[in-house]
Amino acid sequence: MKNNLKIYRIITIKFIVGFSLTVSLLVMSVILGIGYAQINSTKEIDNSPVGGQLGNTNLQDSTTTNNDNASTL
């Protein structure tokens, strides 16, 4: 009986709010962290000289420059 009462007191609205909010904000932070890390890494790959000939004009420019340099050499 005593234990039941203690458990009942612990599960207060404050606990429910605290627990739910912690879980929710933590998962959202993980999503934002992984998500934006993934977006940034994709951008870096796209912007790299080797990476991408996938329709990014800057990339094509840089590749062209490399080719030009190569031909000069």
Added chain:
Amino acid sequence: MKNLETKYWLEKYSGWMLILISCMIPVLLWGSINEISNSFSTPYELFSSLGKVFGLVGFILYSANLLLAVRRSWLENFFQGLNRVYIAHHITGGLALVFISFHPLFLALRYIDLKLIDTFGDAAVFLWPRSIDTTLKFVELQEAVAINAGMVAFWGMVVLLVLTFFVVLPYRFWLFTHRFLGVAFLFALLHIILITSDTSRSLALKWYLILWGIVGVGAFLYRTVFGSIFVRKTRYKVIEATSLDSITRIELVPTGKPMQYKSGQFIFIRFLWCEQDGIINEAHPFSIASSPNEDKIRLYIKSLGDFTSSLQGLKQGAIAEIEGAFGRFVPVRYGNAPQVWIAGGIGITPFLSMAKSLKDTPQSINLIYSVGTRSELVEESELKDYLPMKYKNFNFIPYITDEQSGKYLDVDFIEKSVAGFEGKEIFLCGPPPMMRSLKRQLKNKGVKRRKIHSEEFAIT
């Protein structure tokens, strides 16, 4: 007997039932425009549906939370007293935050496939504010504004309710921050109105939400923005303010038409233009100790915090603004059954009012008054000599903890003093731990819950 039990439960929980029904209606309306079997068929659909349902319920709870803060006596009918209205306000606020915090989370989770790391990017973009510029088409602009408004509401609510639940702020700072919850609600309503989701597919759902939005905004404007104009208050003048150890005794007379109240009720009082005497300009609740038959109001206020301690500096002639009266701790509502009144410390105040309003009724009344030391007894001579002499059925039983070897008042002592609890209505007012303990002991003795009436004078 069963009818009385039903009536008791209906009176105590009718407010909660209304809130539950109000939360279920938008879910049912949402269900009516969606194929339920499809709504939970894939992880995408499951999280999408959960996100929407949590958002709908969270919004209704948020609005109900603002409504419960208007401090109107009609609300007491649904919760059995203003103290319980405030408890409901506290709980609905917390639950609203829980539901609303899962709304964006579930909607973001629908994009995630754990096997494809790229999907986290879509979910992250969903959780980030939308950029607004002139190149957007009208529909895109509307959607971006709706989502950004939702984010402002969400983060505003998170910050303000974290301050309420988890940070101990001085009362006036807390009150100042709490007022902005209405502003966050305005953004939530804007989100609901503009968003092109299921709310725009069902007119009934949209208007149901807008109606609750109007209720919430109305409540916010009534209490927080235009409270000084709309909320009815009565002015009183302090004619006596005496400090008795840690208790301040204040007597006030009306400057105009007096306020109406019943014995056992409480008021919210604010002292105006007294800052130079160190009095904090805040409204706080206190039980009335005088009888409604008297032409003045009497309060006994124990120094428990900075506001109550500051009242030791109150001077004669100070003007007070009173709002009320509130409370369902009114014995006349319970007929002619014998009554047991149990007071702890400053919890004696509503009983002083009740005792002074007694008429020659056949019912017996036993007042058990528990204090730490004899010097803490308030109006002892009146309770011990005058009232029992005037009303033959009134019996005063003091309980001094110090004289009982430090043993706290218990139900065995009360039972012996009042010759059993059979057929008696029991009224309790005192410090929360004492009331919790006595209620538990009374229930263990087989006293029905509907026979126990209490006034939690430390409002949540």
